[in-house]
Amino acid sequence: MADKISRRDLLKMIGISAAAAGVAAAPLVKVFARPAGQDAVTLRFQENADDYAAVVAAFNELYPNVTIEFVNVTGVDHAEIASKILAQLAAGTPVNIGYAATEATQLYAGEGLAMPLTERALADADEMAEYFADVSPTLVEGMMYEGDLYQLPRDFNAAHIYFNKSLLEEAGFEVPGEEWTKDDFLAIAQATTGIGPDSDSFGFGWTNRLWGSWTPWFFVNDTNLLTEERAPGGEAIWSTFYADQPLAEGRGGGWRWPAPQANNPAMVEALEFVVGLTNDGLTPQVEIGGGDRLQGFFTSNKLAMTIAGGFWAGSLNNAGMEPGSFDVQYWPLWKSQRHQFGTGGAWILNGGGGEDQAWEFVKFNSRTEVMLMIPWMANASTTPVRRSMNTAEYWGQTGMENWHVFYDALDQRPDTAPIPAPVFSIEMTNIYTRFTSLATSGEMTPQAALDGMQAELEALYARNA
């Protein structure tokens, strides 16, 4: 009989135990459905405690039985945030109430993570009517998937051109009018390159990602990375909340992007145009990532024009730009003036428990006065989805004269559409930015890069068929 436990035996036991635990756990990992909440409910909420402390405090006055735990998730873009949300899901600690932008809307909805909200919105129609009357149907449709509404939009950003007025004035230009064209854009870009305090400015700057990027250029060239169609359904939302609104006519149950078309001639033409800007020295080297670096260049008078939405206005003020030293305009007219946007809003975890309380919280967050409790919403660091909040008073703090184009991109440009973001949008975005970088760095021609992009997108669609 063995008198002692040998090291080898101990290691064997550890190995066997861990193997058993690992093998047993792997197939069982899933979103655990918890029993329906009793009186006291705790909800994990994907937001920053500093930003939402006042909102939660106000909500708790109405619902003292609901405890909101903050789960702060940050990332350079919405795709990265979605990746982190999925990491939490994989770890078995998902959030009950998340915030997703267009990049992840269909991913969460299509995979059953997010709960459909159509029935709840219709059940509370009297209460919700004021909200929907104030929100463009374009945004609501952007939060739908296969006939159901999955999120209540909170804020959005359509891609516009920002102007550094100091560089514009130095070049003898004024902020152009609404009907300006691609040729006008080119003339301004050329005139504003090589000027500024150090004579090293660029006319235009952009970064390589899905929203912004060169995506607006192919939108105004009347094409898209993926083909578009509308899913059927959604009639209950349109007939209940948008019965008399012309902008709601022809809407469906959300967007579908059935096939890739990355290398169609209009796409190639658009990419050749932006690569040409770099080759002509009008645009700095294009890098992948967020807009932080662009913001630094813009505020230090190195960039005359760049891509951004309403979110940039407050940020530029915070970065030290004087109100009135910058302005904004629609994207220039090419074959069309179709704008792209991304919107975002809260979603509720499907089967996570506490859905009723979560819905109350989401509804509470859709009120104007509650939205204004969020500091960055109050200081014009995004575009509120409520039309009534987009006022001269709201945007006045930024000093911009053309602030109305933010919401008018929805109301006056009815063909405005969301960035293409199917269920597999994260992988699609990786393919998109990877081949775009090969074209902008000059290592592939735009045609070759888009041929490669098309081939990989076709393979992606085949895998997800």
Added chain:
Amino acid sequence: MVSKTAAFSEPPRRNFIGRWLAADTLSGIKRQRAILGYLFLLPTIIGLVVFIVGPMIGSLALSFYKWNVFRAPEFIGFDNFERLFSDARILVGYRNTAILVVMTVTLLEVLAFTLAMLVNRIANRFLSTFFRTAYFLPVLLSGAATAVTLGYLFHYDFGVINYYLGFLGIEKIKWLTSSDVVLIAISLTTVWRNLGFTFIIYLGGIANLPTEVLEAAEVDGASGLRRIVRIVLPLLSPTILFATVTDIIKMLQFFDEPFIMTRGGPGDASRTVVMMMYESGFGNLEFGYASAIALSLFIVILGVTGVQFYLSKKWVFYR
């Protein structure tokens, strides 16, 4: 006379396990010591099992499944491994990783050894402390912060590095947007951040070299370079082995710098194996495939380290 001898109480009755544990025999004492030893080890063992061994085995199991987080895992046998061996992009990732490892570890070892030799010769205590601290400070910075900051410095149009290269008459270099040089920029960033750690290892090794051997060589007329090659390096060989093994293992897991500075671009020019693993898992939601990549990297690290130890028999000298 009545005996007043105190009555000894009977030892408490124990069950089998109690008797086995408390047996007052030679083998029992050995057993008790062994158990005590394992009890001291227990917290570490639990930590290892929960945070390292368990996830490793879980990941191994997952590599035989198709799992996207949302749905129950589906057993697919060796499909993930078949795909791994036919995935041309993985080869690119391994090639990039290998180039980065060779460049970075070579630079790290040469620079760290050279700086350690120089700092070791500084007699002034204040200056010596200053340089030790200065070289070590970047180690304390986060990889993300370093990558963001150096990303600005390497910017083609507005970066400080190209600005100063211009003074020397050198044309601007596309540090982060050219496939030819992007790995150099990433390697330099990594070297800057990690140099201090390797430097401290070498400094410790050099400080412990036997002075009598070095003095004897000096008396015998050996030049500085000869002393380094013939005496310092052989005596320092265990330190060199430790530094290179730890650095290579660390660098095979390249992630922070390329992810933040270039996102693997342009194209796949700076995409590493670990980035591909991350993107497969958290981007493409192919956690089974990501686990297969992780397993392949584990085997590569194990193999490389094994080869290093095997070859070390020929060049490492233990005093």
